[in-house]
Amino acid sequence: MARQTITIDPITRIEGHAKINLYLGENGHVEDAQFAVTQFRGFEKLCEGRPFSEMPSLMARICGICPVSHLIASAKACDALLGVRIPENAANLRRVLNLAQIIQSHALSFFHLSSPDFQFGMDYDPAQRNLFGLLSANPQLARDGVRLRQWGQQIIEWFAGKRIHPSWVVPGGVNEPLTEERRDQVLASIPEVMAIAVRTLDWFKGLMDGFPEEVRTFGNFPSLFMGLVNAEGGLEHYDGRLRITDASGRVIEDGFDPMQYSDYIGEAVEKFSYLKSPYYKKLGYPDGIYRVGPLARLNIADQCGTPKAAQEWAEFKALDRGAVLSSFYYHYARLIEIVHGIEVIERILTSPDILSKHVRAFAGPNNREGVGVSEAPRGTLMHHYRIDEQGLITWANLIIATGHNNLAMNKAVLQVAKHFVDGTHLQEGMLNRVEAVIRAFDPCLSCSTHADGSMALHVRLLDPAGEVVSEIKR
Amino acid sequence: MKKVLVLGYGNPLRGDDGVGPAVAWALQERLLTAEAQRAQRGRREGTESGGGDAAGDGILAQLASEHSGHKSQLSNTPESINSTSPDHCSNPLCAVSASSASSAPLRFQAYSEDSFRCKALHQLTPELAADIALADLVIFIDASCDNGPGEVASRRVVPESSPSSTSFSHQLTPEVLLAFAERLYGTCPEAVLLSVGAASFEYGEGLSAEVQAAVPVLLDRVQAACAALHS
Numbered sequence: 001m002a003r004q005t006i007t008i009d010p011i012t013r014i015e016g017h018a019k020i021n022l023y024l025g026e027n028g029h030v031e032d033a034q035f036a037v038t039q040f041r042g043f044e045k046l047c048e049g050r051p052f053s054e055m056p057s058l059m060a061r062i063c064g065i066c067p068v069s070h071l072i073a074s075a076k077a078c079d080a081l082l083g084v085r086i087p088e089n090a091a092n093l094r095r096v097l098n099l100a101q102i103i104q105s106h107a108l109s110f111f112h113l114s115s116p117d118f119q120f121g122m123d124y125d126p127a128q129r130n131l132f133g134l135l136s137a138n139p140q141l142a143r144d145g146v147r148l149r150q151w152g153q154q155i156i157e158w159f160a161g162k163r164i165h166p167s168w169v170v171p172g173g174v175n176e177p178l179t180e181e182r183r184d185q186v187l188a189s190i191p192e193v194m195a196i197a198v199r200t201l202d203w204f205k206g207l208m209d210g211f212p213e214e215v216r217t218f219g220n221f222p223s224l225f226m227g228l229v230n231a232e233g234g235l236e237h238y239d240g241r242l243r244i245t246d247a248s249g250r251v252i253e254d255g256f257d258p259m260q261y262s263d264y265i266g267e268a269v270e271k272f273s274y275l276k277s278p279y280y281k282k283l284g285y286p287d288g289i290y291r292v293g294p295l296a297r298l299n300i301a302d303q304c305g306t307p308k309a310a311q312e313w314a315e316f317k318a319l320d321r322g323a324v325l326s327s328f329y330y331h332y333a334r335l336i337e338i339v340h341g342i343e344v345i346e347r348i349l350t351s352p353d354i355l356s357k358h359v360r361a362f363a364g365p366n367n368r369e370g371v372g373v374s375e376a377p378r379g380t381l382m383h384h385y386r387i388d389e390q391g392l393i394t395w396a397n398l399i400i401a402t403g404h405n406n407l408a409m410n411k412a413v414l415q416v417a418k419h420f421v422d423g424t425h426l427q428e429g430m431l432n433r434v435e436a437v438i439r440a441f442d443p444c445l446s447c448s449t450h451a452d453g454s455m456a457l458h459v460r461l462l463d464p465a466g467e468v469v470s471e472i473k474r
Numbered sequence: 475m476k477k478v479l480v481l482g483y484g485n486p487l488r489g490d491d492g493v494g495p496a497v498a499w500a501l502q503e504r505l506l507t508a509e510a511q512r513a514q515r516g517r518r519e520g521t522e523s524g525g526g527d528a529a530g531d532g533i534l535a536q537l538a539s540e541h542s543g544h545k546s547q548l549s550n551t552p553e554s555i556n557s558t559s560p561d562h563c564s565n566p567l568c569a570v571s572a573s574s575a576s577s578a579p580l581r582f583q584a585y586s587e588d589s590f591r592c593k594a595l596h597q598l599t600p601e602l603a604a605d606i607a608l609a610d611l612v613i614f615i616d617a618s619c620d621n622g623p624g625e626v627a628s629r630r631v632v633p634e635s636s637p638s639s640t641s642f643s644h645q646l647t648p649e650v651l652l653a654f655a656e657r658l659y660g661t662c663p664e665a666v667l668l669s670v671g672a673a674s675f676e677y678g679e680g681l682s683a684e685v686q687a688a689v690p691v692l693l694d695r696v697q698a699a700c701a702a703l704h705s
Contacts, residue, residue, distance in 0.1 A: 061487055104601075112600050131600070132650075135657040143658055150601040 020413055020434055028423035032414065044396045052081055052365065052387050057167050059383065059398075068101035068156060069376035069401075070383070071169045072238070076372025077383040078171030080259075081391075083366030089356040090173030092348045095238040097159050097169065098374060099341040102237060104152025105377035106294070106334040109442040110200070111145025114331060117436055118207055122214065123429035141203065144196045148338065151193045155345075158182045173360035183349050190346050194308075197342055201312060201335040211328065217419040218437045219327030219412025222247035224280055224290035225299045226404065228375050229254075233302035235309075235340060237375040244280065244290065245300045248322035258373040261382060265399065277406045278399055289411065292379025292404040293441065294333035299323040306347070309340035327412050330440045365391045376401045378442055402443040412437045475589040478700050479609035479663075481602065483595040484617050490672035490685045494615040497692045498594035504693075505590065590700070598646045606651060607659035611703045613696055614648045614667045617685070621671030624684030626691050631665040664703075668695050 023032040043062050050058060059074040060067040072094055079086055112131055119138055120129040127133075135142050159178065160168035168174050208215070226244045230236040233243075241255035244264070256264055268277040268285045280288030290296075298304075304313040316324060316336060324333075348354060365387060372383045379401030386395040416437045420430045482498030484491040591605070598614075606612050614631065621627050633653035646654070648667055656662035670692060673682035681689070 108600070132653070132657070135654065139658060146601045146604050146658065149599075150604055153601060 020438070022417050022421060022423075022434070024423035030414070030417040030421050030423065044398055047393050047396050050393050052078055052385060052391050052393055053171055055383075055385060055393065055396075056169055056171065060167075062398075066101060066105055066376055066378075068097055068160070068169075069374065069381055072098050073372045073374045073376070073381040073383040075169045075171055076239075076374060077370045077385050078372070079361075080370030080372060081365050081367050081385065081387060082171055082361070082363040084172055084361040084363050086173040086361050087356070087358045089177075089353055090359040090361075091239065092351070092354060093159065093174050093178060093359065094169055096345050096348055097156060098238050099345050100152045100155035100159070102152075102375075102377045103338050103341045104149045104156070105442075106338050107145055107148035107152065109377070109439075110204075110331060110334055111141065111148070113442070114436070114439050115141060115145070117432070117439075118204065118211075118331075121210075122433050122436060123427075126428060126432070129432075141200070144200060148193060148196055148200075151189060155186055158185065170360065172362055175360065177357045177359045178355055180355055183354060187346065187349050190342060194339070194342050197335065197338045198308070201339060204332060204335055205315075208332065213419075214433070214436070215326050215328045217416055218433075218440055219408060219415060220325050221411060221415065222325060223408055223411075224252070224283075224288070225296035225323055226280075226290050226292050227297045227300050227380055228373065229301055230305070232305070234305040235297060235301040235303070235313075235337075237297075237341075239374070242373065242380070243300045245323060247325060249299070250322075251300075258371045258382070259369075261371065261373070261384070261399075267399065267403075276399075276403050277410075278404050279407060286407055289407040290404065291327070291408045292401055293330060293377075294337050295324065295327065295330045296379060297375065298333045298336060304336075304340055306340050306343035309336055309343055312336045312339060327408070327437060327440045330442065334442070378402055379404050402441070405441050405443065409438060409441050409443065412441070476610040476703055477588070477608060478590045478611045478613065478703065479605055480590075480592040480613045480615065480696060481595055481598065482593070482615040483598055485596060486679055487677060489674040489676050489678055489680070490623075490670075490682055491617045491675050492679070493617050493670050493672070493681055493685050493689070493692075495594035495596075496681060497615050497689055497696070498592050500689060500693060501592045501696065502594070505592065598648065598651050600646065600651075600654060602646075602651055603654040603658055606655040606663060606665075607661050609663045611699065612648075612652075612663050612665040613699055614665065615692060615696075616667065616669050617672040617675070618669035619672065621669060623671050623673035623682065624688045625671040626688050626695065627669050627671075628695060629667050629669075631667050633662055666699055668692055 022030050025031040043059065047055065047058055055078055056071050056074040060071040062070050075094070116129045116131060116134050119134055119141070128137075131142065159182070168176060224244055224246055226242065228236045228238075228240040229243045230240045242253070242258060242261070242264075243251060243255070244253040245251050253264060264281055265278050266281045266285060266288070268279060270277055277286070278290075279285045280290055282288065298313060298316055301313075304310040313336060316329070316332060319329065368388075369386045370384075374381055380399075381401050382397075382399040384397040384399075385393055388394050413434060416433050420433045422430065480498060480501060482494035482496070482501075484494040486492030486495050591609075593602075593605075595602075612631075618627065631648045631652060633656045634647070634649035635653070648665060652662050652665055670685055670688045673684050
């Protein structure tokens with residue numbers, strides 16, 4: 001039997017548009033796999049010639065799902081162009097906004113995109129294994145998902161003026177201080193959302209043992225991990241220093257300057273995808289594979305820094321002797337980060353200076369080049385700009401969180417496909433696992449297009465002549 | 475008073491796809507103007523109430539800060555922030571909403587921020603189910619490929635009875651969102667979808683002439699739907 005191809009296009013329940021190609025060998029077993037991003041955005045080019053002060057609002061338009069993340073990384077790059085140290089209170093307000101974004105994004109990923117797989121199992125009838133089925137089977141979980149997401153979105157709206165593409169974060173800080181009423185409204189709601197976060201975490205921990213094969217095969221391999229840590233080496237999402245650890249948990253790079261990221265991170269381009277493939281330069285391509293995001297952040301941190309999350313983090317770290325390697329645990333890490341985020345928001349909002357009116361530093365551009373790095377829900381986000389003497393952008397480079405994970409996602413897809421997919425006898429549950437491992441990474445492919453909401457899974461097994469041998473639709 | 479929720483959704487960077495948010499912004503400006511008029515009337519009458527203060531912290535004030543915040547992105551100097559006005563806004567949609575608000579008759583004086591909520595959205599997302607469950611009428615506003623350019627159509631929306639496995643993502647249809655509200659909260663309001671035929675979904679801000687001309691029509695349809703609800 002000649003080589004055959006299985007294409008999963010589009011992948012469902014992810015943010016954006018991508019497809020998976022599975023290449024079968026003569027015995028019908030998977031030989032190779034590709035996770036391909038099929039959209040081209042071109043933001044790095046279209047911003048050239050624009051004033052740098054426009055960059056936060058322009059870059060926020062990259063995505064309707066995580067605009068806040070781009071806003072913050074972009075504003076930090078602009079802070080570097082201004083050469084200012086923004087007021088501490090402004091940094092804290094941005095930190096709250098970033099955590100609210102992470103919480104609402106994690107809630108969407110866990111509750112709305114992935115929890116049907118956990119509630120029903122990977123092989124369950126896809127007609128039921130979706131959010132609508134979840135409403136009947138576990139309405140409390142579905143309502144909790146809505147509430148957590150609503151809470152994160154509400155903070156963004158209250159702080160930043162609007163949920164999608166907010167403009168409150170500006171170069172030099174933020175453009176309005178926090179009001180006492182808003183602070184008190186958020187604080188009053190914290191017990192409710194913390195209860196949701198804790199009971200969801202307990203629910204997930206209770207069912208993880210039911211997925212031993214997925215834990216073993218869902219992107220479970222040695223790799224590097226990268227992310228920000230704070231001055232104490234603890235979990236950090238807004239600022240701090242970049243750290244890389246290896247699979248044993250050993251720190252191999254610590255505190256490298258974001259401006260020097262190109263000394264450490266290379267970017268390869270594959271013909272089959274618009275998504276670049278970053279790698280750790282010292283190990284080369286593709287051996288310099290690393291992962292970012294919730295799993296990586298919990299792996300690289302020395303501690304969590306907040307009481308409830310610290311307890312959960314200790315349990316999480318006990319899963320493996322070195323780094324926790326299975327990408328199935330991205331879900332687990334996501335829930336711990338929600339708990340941590342709520343705790344940090346409470347801590348910041350109860351700090352005495354949070355209502356300070358000093359929230360912005362003013363300056364003209366003092367540097368011709370600036371880099372901003374922050375942690376987005378899916379991992380480390382880097383914005384790098386160069387400007388001319390008029391402050392107009394001459395060059396921009398973005399390394400997005402999903403990009404960092406590109407090599408790892410490809411490897412994870414291959415691992416799952418080799419384990420589960422039998423090309424001679426395709427079953428929906430096999431292909432759902434291939435999709436599910438991608439969903440574990442929660443890739444965001446910047447879906448700015450306004451699709452009709454009818455994304456479908458269509459898998460075809462084709463012979464070399466292009467004849468359809470087998471086909472699954474849903 | 476019965477509660478109305480307007481959800482104008484679409485991508486303002488994709489030409490006419492931004493008509494939903496454009497109408498929502500125009501409605502927000504009308505509400506702000508109505509609110510300010512009420513406040514002015516209240517002050518004339520020597521009362522403190524007057525239906526609320528547009529400079530306060532209510533929903534309308536949020537909308538005001540959203541709009542003004544949007545305008546203050548252009549520079550990092552205090553002078554540029556203080557000098558922002560609709561004329562200086564870089565977003566052509568602001569011009570649409572401002573002109574629509576100033577020329578259209580104001581018939582929103584009766585509505586408070588509790589009885590009329592209006593959101594400009596990139597897309598429909600699951601947490602909107604909680605807002606929908608609190609409303610008596612939901613008006614969705616979207617661009618359409620099915621109508622001729624600028625042509626406005628209206629249809630009643632009912633909850634999806636049997637969504638497919640692929641109905642749920644980060645963006646939902648009005649039907650699925652209504653079903654979501656019904657299943658989760660046991661209540662589902664009346665709902666209508668106002669759609670306007672798009673001339674272009676190409677990259678770029680601003681509406682085509684045909685769709686821009688339809689904005690006042692859509693505003694009138696919203697007002698008519700509200701009036702019918704309260705008649």
